[in-house]
Amino acid sequence: MPRWRIRARVPVALAAAGLFLSGCANPSTGSADDDPTKPVTLKFWHGWSAPSEVEAINESIDRFEKLHPNITVKATENVTDATINQALRAGGGESPDVVVSFTTNNVGQYCDSGMWVDLDPFMKKTGLDKKKTFPKTLLDYTSYEGTQCALPLLADAFGMYYNKDAFEEAGIARPPRTMSEFKKAAAKLTVRRGKDSYERVGFMPNFRLYQNSPDRLFAQWGPRYFDAEGKSRLADDPKTYDYFKTTNELIDAQGGYADLEKFRATFGDEMSSQNAFLTGKLAMHLDGEWRGLMLKDAKAKFDWGVAPLPVPDDQADTYGRGFVTGTVAGIAHSSRHQNAAWELVRFLTADTDQVVDFANAIHNVPSTYAALKSPRLDADPRFRTFFRILENEHSRAMPPSTNGGAYIVSLGDFAYSVEAGREKDLRKGLRELDDQIDADNVQAEN
Template sequence: MHLSLRSRRPSAAVAASAALALLAAACTGTSSTGESDLSASGKDVTITFWHGWSQGRETKAINDNITAFEKLHPNIHVKAVGNIADDKAEQALRAGGPGTPDVVSSFTTANVGKFCSSKVWTDLGPLLKRDGIDPAKTFSPAMLKYTQYEGNQCSLPLLGDVFGLYYNKTAFAAAGITAPPKTFSEFDADAMKLTITAGDTYKQLGFMPTFHGYENTPSGFLAQYGATYFGTDGKSNIASDPKVAAMYAWQKGLVAKLGGYDKLEKYRTTFGDEFSTKNPFETGQVAMAFDGEWRTASLAEDKVAFEWATAPFPVPDDQAATYGRGYQSGTIMGIARTSQKQAAAWEFVKYVTTDTDALVTFANAIHNVPSTMASLDSPKLDSGPAFRTFLEIAKNPYSNTTPATINGNAYQASMLTLGYDIESGRQPDLRQGLANTAKEINAAISQAK
């Protein structure tokens, strides 16, 4: 499951952060692993689990995992409530009381900083240590990174999304291209070879480079550069990190090479819904796409009229040795700090996030990437060649994600807005745009504290 940041704006993220700050102040309950947690003494206890999955295949998969957990822990019963958005969970945690969930999962990794800093989720670090679980040896490095904030391990990864390159092998053969590109210079050259114009539009576009192009985001592309976003002082370093400027310059250059912003955007209006058979990669309107592992299932089910394959997304020419890396995000899971059933909640969280069979079964059912190193190597994992690409990206030590901040994905939204302005020409001065955006990011973080 992937949740885009496109529906969020910096102001909304700052407001959400402020709400969580109030939430932290309002939380007066205390967690308990003692007498009030009946499961610790083997007595029956029911925990409430809120999650965001809503499709039939997804809810069946999570319910199957719950059934397997309850067989292992007969005295712990899990009441699952699906289709819960983050804002509803936040409101419930703020209000407290008997209706508050014990365990919560979220598709928005950007919210980890808010959950950890406001202490609405329990720090799981002591529980991991007590049970002999070394997070660094257990979880995929990038996935572990997005589940903690300033030393607080308030969440754990539960499956993930990994991004790579999808390419039309039939179109590649017609253009005389024999292998997927590994560097951005190769990628640009292939995108141009694959582009077939038709007057003021296209018969086929090699790649849609604009930031309105579905999964294209600054954070997705910057993972190929290894950007860090923030310095050791906690302030945005996007104006001083040459990798960030290089990414925006590359993307802007590719827009120009493929016909210019106006022509590309006009063509983009002919695309269908991203999550349908009218997706432009499925229809053959674009020959290459930046997308997540879930697309493999859609392409197989929809039986597209061409051969296709996957590969890691290219990297900058001066970082060719890092080829194989990619951007990662995913689902996070935590325990409400005010839950009076911490022991039972932890047993459930530990099971679904660290048990290899549970993760593999879940990953196979919903076509996401499992989040532990053991599950990535499990022979029970359904991993044809196309999906295996994403497993290898997940294991790659150079793979990257976006760091947690106190105000969620506000900085990512600011960088996306800058991308819109640069590619369209509204901001002709890249350096000035980066400087202004860095100031905006720092001001928003200061306001949220």
């Protein structure tokens, strides 16, 4: 499942301490003077919680310990970023050595604050060439202003699931590749039921649906969120206006926002057997690679396929791109065993066999060039579509920011107003959005 949706418990002591990322005393400093060949126990915190996922990460640890018999890994599962932040701010002997986050949004904070150590010295010391090991997009979302404080540990790529039976019924030969084709296909696949309801919608563009947060589809335009000085530039980018124009046209082509929202209210939970794509209420659907395994497990009653999401007509040559994110791994600044911790991080993120085995086990996209080319990977062509999206040079991840994902939340709130028709002056609204994002960034830096 998409890992950012997994709930996690917060240790009572840490929650009571009220130690958050900002406004806290400098934490204790760790050490990179340890000998990684000496006996040591590492504390490893991660967020996986589903039994199959926990089993897969425990098997990964077993493989690591066989290669490094002097290192014992004590794993703690189901840990949130909030808990990690609190522990690293508090420091002390109970804080972790190696940490895994399920969101790239906080990388900017981790790097900028020094809470996660710079990994470049460790890579240089052990001969790991990051540019030859990891795709550039993944390196971009694991660094901030030149500091590589994390490395990718599997990835998530977003594409378009489509109902092949519905396509055949509508006489559509292949998935749409451009936004103009997308709008036509969505309208053709939409089946009304009465005046203001539906049997099926071609594509639900509304931003509150499941994984439809506005940054996901916006990636198809290749936006640049910030200028060279770090200022928000959404109001200055023509792509922003074309994006909102296109999403509004998708809404209008299928009956309007009010009717679509009414229909969306009938959808079941995203992770349940009543998921709207699984039940046939959606003919096309934006989602990540994990959905394929869930469709197989649920024995979907229709033939389905996967394709990249369409791109703007004037960027047709970028077709194949998509939104990319993923899990990231790093070393806590307070760890006194940073060299041993690096051995674990290097194994989990850069050992080809390990990355392949883990990707197959939890059905996520491999995060190294070598693993992506491995013949041992799951051969399902639908799953491999996401590999190609990840490797596409035009694919985009959200740029790290010093205040985490606050600007993404602000964009989302603005997008809700646009789609509902409450934002009458788009240019004015975007300029106000830029001002808000800039003000939030300044506040985070002070």
